[in-house]
Amino acid sequence: MARRRGARREVVRALTADPRLLARLAGWSVLEAAPALLLGQAVARAIGDGFAAGRPWTGAAWLAVLGAVWVAAAYGARQVVLAVAAMVEPFRERLTARVVAGTIRSAAAAGRPPGSAAVARSTLQVELARDALAAVVMVVRGFLFTAVSVVAGLLALEPRLLPVVLPPFAAGLALFALSLPALARRQRAYLLADERTAAATGDVAAGLRDITACGAEDRAEAAAGRAVAAQAAAGRRLARVTALRTAVLAVGAWAPVLALLAAVPWLRDHGVGPAVVVGALAYLTQSLIPAFTGLVEGLGVSAVRLGVALGRIAETAGPVQRHALPPISAGGDVPHVLLHGVTYAYGPHAAPVVDGLDLTVPAGGHLAVVGPSGIGKSTLAALITGTRRPGAGLVLVGGVPADRLDPAERVLIPQEAYVFAGTLRANLCYHGPPSVPVEEALAAVGADALADRLGGPDAEIDPRALSAGERQLVALARAYLSPARLVVLDEATCHLDPAAEARAEEAFARRPGTLIVIAHRISSARRARAVLLMDGTDVRSGTHDALVATAPLYADLAGHRPPPGRDPEREHAR
Structure with a gap:
């Protein structure tokens, strides 16, 4: 529980550290999501008011407007990426400082240098957390702005469309939320297995000379092999849970499309024409389904990895020592x-x-x-x-x-x-x-x-x-x-x-x-x-002269050779 709270605090701090940056990210996200708001309307109007009504220039004008919005959205997407980068890099720096400080403290307390597992934490987990946070921000932000835009567009296009497509979509979201805890457990087990593999293979690589000298190749191979096999098993278990995403996508992404097609007769009876149905399909297939797929595939991996990586960093690096022992100035009246x-x-x-x-x-x-x-x-x-x-x-x-x-x-x-x-x-x-x-x-x-x-x-x-x-x-x-x-x-x-x-x-x-x-x-x-x-x-x-006279190794380093028959060690003893 404390680990999850710590992970949430780190993420919230990264997202809210600079309110101006957060506002900038939201503003550019609105521009990036503009095509999702206009897409169905433009398609429906281009068909209903333009091509189907014998006014091709009207239809072309609607499509030209949509194209211009896409160009503006591309620029907005570029600014979004820059804003997310500015948000996650300070987050990475804080994590790196925390991991390095914790690793050094642990190694110093144990009287030995940091081991391979510590190196794996400082390189793999911090980079994993940074990349995962960037992916989470991108996919969650993209999904939220797209989903709101699609709902607003459907409402403006035809309010009767919402009770048809929203229930299956909400069911898919709920199924996805229920699968996240299992994904988190399996992802955590896989990362722990990866750490153990890094430690085992690192020990083998560092001790190759001793292993060969002692004839312990089979034992070292078996130890490393067990770690690799455990990681492979953890990967298979993670893959099985990850397969739930297929079911989630089937319910949340494509069930609304089937529901819309099945409701065409009912919609026709209530005056909804084919152009509106095609516009609604455009909203679903070109905006909502890609956004939901990105959420499930991105968040299902990245959010879980982010939580697990932050939890492991909190466990192994420990809290930042805000009240560490202060440095002390040396005295001047004792041997330096x-x-x-x-x-x-x-x-x-x-x-x-x-x-x-x-x-x-x-x-x-x-x-x-x-x-x-x-x-x-x-x-x-x-x-x-x-x-x-x-x-x-x-x-x-x-x-x-x-x-x-x-x-x-x-x-x-x-x-x-x-x-x-x-x-x-x-x-x-x-x-x-x-x-x-x-x-x-x-x-x-x-x-x-x-x-x-x-x-x-x-x-x-x-x-x-x-x-x-x-x-x-x-x-x-x-x-x-x-x-x-x-x-x-x-x-x-x-x-x-x-x-x-x-x-x-x-x-x-x-x-x-x-x-x-x-x-x-x-x-x-x-x-x-x-x-x-x-x-x-x-x-x-x-002194230099004393060691030349008494230490053969030093005399050799200094280029001095004792005369034949002279033993500096014996003379020094006398």
Whole structure:
């Protein structure tokens, strides 16, 4: 019940969020439905007053009027589509924000990244809900305006027609309404089965290497096959209920036509001529039947899908947290970054990527993190900046849990920098008012030549026209201008040449605050005050010179080879 109320609230909010847009949609719908109002009248007058009476020009004039109305209605239909699009896109954005927020909360609480089912919800169900709402608005609006126009047209053409055609039409509507709950149940079962299939096949795809190594191909195939078979069965059950639409269409669409034909003798006895009957048939076959068919086929699928998708989003994403815990500013009199016993694994049964890590980076420190590719350096960056929560242990920044830290106080630049269309200044000042002049930041990180080539800070830029290195320069200048006291560069200079990388890192080292560099080149470690070497469970820290002398892996990364017979590990132990 609560799920249905939540779904109705979402739909009502989408429809009534902008009353002017709703009024515009209604106005254009009237124009679009004008042919349905005029059709029967024009046909009856063209026959009765024109062609049958020996006045072909009169008949042609009525048909010409109808044609002109159709042209105007085509323009109205275009405006209707634009109005519906403007109505459903904000609805989609709200749902996406809700699903993403709920997925992140659930994953963070469980200490693992979002799974395949969560991805299916955020992509399939939100798009399904958006498309379904658009279809519902189109078909319901079209049916209502057409039905009112047809009834008005029949009333104006001949009032005796209404008691003939309306009762079977009303019976079809009632039968359709009675079939909707069964459709909703079967549609919901099918969507749940689809989610389980997405999760099962996603797990198989993600674990192919482990499945092959363990010889578990048959077991994995059976598990995925059961999910696929369950979805197929749910689809067949849905198809059987959907077959009721044929009966609904037979009663609501074609029974009025049969009733009208059967009533021709009675209508003739009451002075209703053939032209009026033909006009009434035109109303039914060209306006009312297409509208009713669209309602049954469109609403029978789209409304059910909309309700089910919104219900699933409400169940899994949960309500929007309007009173979420506020971000906290970091203190200035404690170690700026502190990790104690931090463990993180991508999944409950996966080996930890970070295992029992202790790390302290003092305020104003400059740490470089090095290690083989895939060892967990980017995961460590995500933990420090609070985009991931540890499975165990604490990650504090200024004494505040990293995930509670005010976003303005930390910035993470990934390997692939993001630049959006707009002015260079808008990109650089994305984090808020700049802490120093824009030109100073550009010069500091080495992006001044790029800014001059683009036409200055106020020039419009096209991200597609920038190279990967140029996008990194823009992102570096953006971070330099931010008020953040913690900057984490996750291979954020990998597309720059060594000289440009050195200039950017030295600028951040001079900048007030704490700098952590996920090193792409060993030269980044040479410039840092401290180095963290990650090598699986063997994690060491120290200065560049100390690690060269004591850690063979680091010495190898730095291009140092110990003399024959010398064992750095044994010397360090002594």
